[in-house]
Amino acid sequence: MLVKAEVLAPAAEDELLLLGLGSPAPSPSLPSSAEEEEEEEAAGGRGLRRAEGKRRPGRSRGAPRAARTAETAQRIKRSRRLKANNRERNRMHNLNAALDALRDVLPTFPEDAKLTKIETLRFAHNYIWALTETLRLAGAARLGPDGAAGAGVPAEGSPSPASSWSGGAASPAPSASPYACTLSPASPAGSASDPEHWPGRFAPAPPLPRRCL
DNA sequence: TAGGCCATCTGGTCCT
DNA sequence: AGGACCAGATGGCCTA
Numbered sequence: 560m561l562v563k564a565e566v567l568a569p570a571a572e573d574e575l576l577l578l579g580l581g582s583p584a585p586s587p588s589l590p591s592s593a594e595e596e597e598e599e600e601a602a603g604g605r606g607l608r609r610a611e612g613k614r615r616p617g618r619s620r621g622a623p624r625a626a627r628t629a630e631t632a633q634r635i636k637r638s639r640r641l642k643a644n645n646r647e648r649n650r651m652h653n654l655n656a657a658l659d660a661l662r663d664v665l666p667t668f669p670e671d672a673k674l675t676k677i678e679t680l681r682f683a684h685n686y687i688w689a690l691t692e693t694l695r696l697a698g699a700a701r702l703g704p705d706g707a708a709g710a711g712v713p714a715e716g717s718p719s720p721a722s723s724w725s726g727g728a729a730s731p732a733p734s735a736s737p738y739a740c741t742l743s744p745a746s747p748a749g750s751a752s753d754p755e756h757w758p759g760r761f762a763p764a765p766p767l768p769r770r771c772l
Numbered sequence: 773t774a775g776g777c778c779a780t781c782t783g784g785t786c787c788t
Numbered sequence: 789a790g791g792a793c794c795a796g797a798t799g800g801c802c803t804a
Contacts, residue, residue, distance in 0.1 A: 638786075640781085640782075640783095643781095643782085644781060644782080647780080647781075648779085648780070648781090651779075651780080652779095655778095655779090674775085675777065675778090676777080676778085677777090712781095760778085
């Protein structure tokens with residue numbers, strides 16, 4: 560895939576022309592300037608193209624038709640690419656927005672601590688698990704000691720939420736879970752070493768087998 | 773300065 | 789055909 564290297568050069572070139580599309584600053588979702596960019600593109604707004612000649616690039620009246628169509632095809636291709644880039648950017652922005660929304664409902668300490676993407680996902684996973692577990696236990700407790708089986712006691716030896724939150728050794732993933740992974744940023748397995756360090760960054764998760772997320 | 777995280781670009785693949 | 793999704797590559801910013 561040496562393509563990349565080659566592709567990037569021209570791409571960088573384009574960037575200069577595209578009004579800082581690939582700007583370093585977390586670009587605020589460029590609305591729908593796609594059209595404009597394309598048009599600018601298609602219209603030959605790319606200044607650097609002139610590199611090829613002092614021969615007056617434009618108005619190439621005498622340009623062979625084949626050359627012109629090739630040029631047009633190139634332009635169309637480029638235009639589509641830009642459009643796709645724009646869509647991809649928006650898609651990622653949406654994804655990030657969803658991730659932010661998820662962060663908002665996850666408790667962190669300090670409050671403004673920002674979880675990374677991977678931390679957010681892992682923590683959400685554990686958080687849901689813990690809440691589920693809490694509900695389950697609460698429900699069981701309500702049935703009374705001699706009520707249903709296992710009242711007040713975690714069924715089949717599954718860990719209590721409390722233990723999971725505080726760094727118990729159990730995995731958040733129920734044993735019956737399809738997950739073979741021990742996801743645990745904040746939880747169980749991972750934090751065995753320091754449950755009290757939840758704050759802020761949550762205990763680092765142990766290395767996960769691929770495909771765990 | 774190395775390493776982590778992130779945004780963006782890009783080409784490929786799948787889906788409608 | 790065009791859009792959505794994905795994964796790899798690249799470069800910038802930040803922190804230990």
